[in-house]
Amino acid sequence: MIANPVLAISLLTLLCLRIDGRRWNELRRFHAQLSTQPAAADGSSMVEHGNTKVVCTVVGPAEVSQRSKMLHDRASVTVEVTFAAFSGTDRKRRLKSDKRVQEMRTMLQRTFSQAIMTHLHPRSEITISLHVLSQDGGVLAACINATTLGLIDAGIPMSDYVVGMSAGSSSATTSAAVSFEEAADPLLDVNHIEEGELPHLTVATLGATDNITLLTMESKVHLAMMEGMLAAAVDGCRKLREMLDEVVRAHGTEVARNGAL
Template sequence: MPLDSSTYSLAGLRVDGRRWNELRRIHGECSTQSASDGSSYFELGNTKVICTVNGPREGRRAGARDQSNAANIECEINVAGFSGVDRKRRGRTDKRIQEMCHTISSAFTGTVFTHLFPHSTITIVLHVLSQDGSLLAACLNATTLAIIDAGIPMRDYVAACTTGSTASYAANDGEADPLLDLNGLEEQELPFLTLGTSGGDDKVNVLIMETRVQMARLEAMISVGLDGCRQIRSILDGIVRAHGKKVLASKVS
């Protein structure tokens, strides 16, 4: 079903009632799975993800052949068959899943202090419970919370979001406006990208072009995405601080 673009021009609101620069409801928790070293639960709108982190642990290739001087970060994503409207179960060999795993591993390899844990492995496992857009961004944010919960040192939060354009790739009318945090329906109809930052000062360490987009619109999309990442970083920081206060309160009592 085509997206009704008149919603944007007439009311200034999107199909779910948000303005162009508004995030969906975000909810997150730490230490949700006791069987892992670190865990989290993260909601970005109706996209819901559970993340567990184990490690650092001795690498699988330990011995004389293991010459690595830093921890290896492995990622696995399990998508529940009921998570999307198509009721399709995606396995590990799915190309989209493999690309997301590689992106997540690369993002945190450059953020986690892997050099402190030579000859070891950090394993990230993500379980997708519900999909409604911004799946990669939700996975990155959930992983940030789980790694912090595991006590693994890192340079800064990795905060991610999606940003899109209201015009198609072929349109040349110059009237396109950027949108922040796309839902599932918007992702089906509009060009978009996933952006992730860490280290402060808008340092981009994830930039994935999910669809084709004109270069003339790219600057505005990235600018909106950077602002969204700043908002999400603040929310992630609030989740971590709230969890820390809860842990301290339980120890005092």
């Protein structure tokens, strides 16, 4: 099932620029910080993808809060996701029992349970709390990147960075003047408007490799479109991984400088 061609065309200008002025392979403005709440948690971070803003706090490894969560050979990972009532345009508060919130929590828990070296902390619990303050597309990807930085700030060992990125497909038109391949150009790092009108997916990769640890997509699209979106998202993960690494290195340099003083 391909998105409405009229709606897709409205998202692209005659210069093939998107509604926010970006080209198809450009990321939105990215900003991140570590240790945003040092007194409240073992690790914390804040990530902004365009106008999407997510705050993450990490507690642990610590004693398990419930005995049923105890795993004798590794640490258990608990993820909590909350949406601020003012985060979206609908001004609707999402409860923890919301189906979409539960899906996000499950995907994040499975993804980071594999990336964290949980065997180093048996019979303990790592609690990840994510607070979505603003939604403008790519919320799951922003949560993934915020969690990665929060875990690094908490000093929890991981096999590598887990980097999330979203991508969509313009599928603008299939007229005689434009071939299907040209019409189905992928769009990297989609915003809220593009998510509402176009098919899109979210991918998470491990480090600088192409190893995919998470892939979710709710739209039905042509296989060629799927391959294009996936390739664009993986390439975007490589770009963002370098940005995350720069943030971590800059934070480490600042901490070392302050410690020396």
